[in-house]
Amino acid sequence: MYQPSPLAEPYARGLLDVGDGNQIYWETHGNPDGKAVLSVHGGPGAGGRRSGGGRPRRGGVFDPEVYRVVEFDQRGCGESRPHASDPAVGLEHNTTEHLIADMERLREHLGIERWLLYGGSWGSTLILAYAQRHPERVSEIVVISVFTARPEETDWLYHGVGRLLPGPWEAFRDALPAADRNGNLVAAYDRLLNSPDEAVRFKAARDWCTWEDAVIAHEALGNPGSYSDRPDDALLAFVRICAHYFANNAWLEDGQLLRDAHRLAGIPGVLIHGRLDLGCPLKAPWELAKAWPDAELKVIDDSGHTGSPAMRQATLEALARFGGKE
Numbered sequence: 001m002y003q004p005s006p007l008a009e010p011y012a013r014g015l016l017d018v019g020d021g022n023q024i025y026w027e028t029h030g031n032p033d034g035k036a037v038l039s040v041h042g043g044p045g046a047g048g049r050r051s052g053g054g055r056p057r058r059g060g061v062f063d064p065e066v067y068r069v070v071e072f073d074q075r076g077c078g079e080s081r082p083h084a085s086d087p088a089v090g091l092e093h094n095t096t097e098h099l100i101a102d103m104e105r106l107r108e109h110l111g112i113e114r115w116l117l118y119g120g121s122w123g124s125t126l127i128l129a130y131a132q133r134h135p136e137r138v139s140e141i142v143v144i145s146v147f148t149a150r151p152e153e154t155d156w157l158y159h160g161v162g163r164l165l166p167g168p169w170e171a172f173r174d175a176l177p178a179a180d181r182n183g184n185l186v187a188a189y190d191r192l193l194n195s196p197d198e199a200v201r202f203k204a205a206r207d208w209c210t211w212e213d214a215v216i217a218h219e220a221l222g223n224p225g226s227y228s229d230r231p232d233d234a235l236l237a238f239v240r241i242c243a244h245y246f247a248n249n250a251w252l253e254d255g256q257l258l259r260d261a262h263r264l265a266g267i268p269g270v271l272i273h274g275r276l277d278l279g280c281p282l283k284a285p286w287e288l289a290k291a292w293p294d295a296e297l298k299v300i301d302d303s304g305h306t307g308s309p310a311m312r313q314a315t316l317e318a319l320a321r322f323g324g325k326e
Helices: 096-110 122-133 151-158 166-174 185-192 198-216 232-247 283-291 309-322
Strands: 012-019 022-030 035-040 067-072 115-121 138-146 269-274 295-300
Touching: 012 096, 022 096, 035 096, 035 122, 067 096, 096 122, 115 122, 122 138, 138 283, 138 309, 151 185, 166 198, 185 198, 185 232, 198 232, 269 283, 269 309, 283 295, 295 309
Parallel strands: 035 067, 035 115, 115 138, 138 269, 269 295
Antiparallel strands: 012 022, 022 067
């Protein structure tokens, strides 16, 4: 029977110089001779295995006998350097294009020919962007809580879903200066998170995460409260990077990942999505599954954005299948 890995210590780790003064932290665990899988964290800016702040994540999903698991922290977060919690660290070299290049450089550094890509939320956006750029390097894809970073998806998360949560959304809006409350809230938060005043930056980060937590507060089977539950430096880096990406539409053309889904032809995929996901509604994975015939969509009725036992089981089944241990 397929057995997921506990949070084993890595057998190798390091900092990889990716240019622009950045070093990304990476580690590998599991079977050094096993099937290569890259775990791509969400956020953006949430950090990888140690959740960007020294807290181990809950449980592994990879069979350590089957998989050679590669995890990394994207630019500016986790154990990568420099850290975006420092206001002196510019983010001009932290874009989707840079992250795609970092992933490819990491693959080459580790001598991996092809790898399975696994991740969720923002991780699914980055996985799709990478796979569409380098389809010959991808064996399979498993993505959870699908998000494709279209402007309509970002607008829903930070404006539209407020129709369902008017109190928390008004608090999120009203935490901004009065002049910014009727415009693009993400862009306004992006400005606050780059303020020279430390108190302004931290308040903006906490207000942002309070809103994010409100969106997942109903997820009794998942992990409500998970956005705010991180140390101050990790929280600030996470929110600063999030606002930076979403204020710039992740440097993707509107609908780009759906438009270019044909580039994934021949790559088997599993899209796992919670029907109760308020922040990332089912529309995006539904449309992606139609545009990518090699993908299977699994809708988890009892799950929201942060998961449930049934979502975990669907993930384990997909990884067992692709690992040849069904």
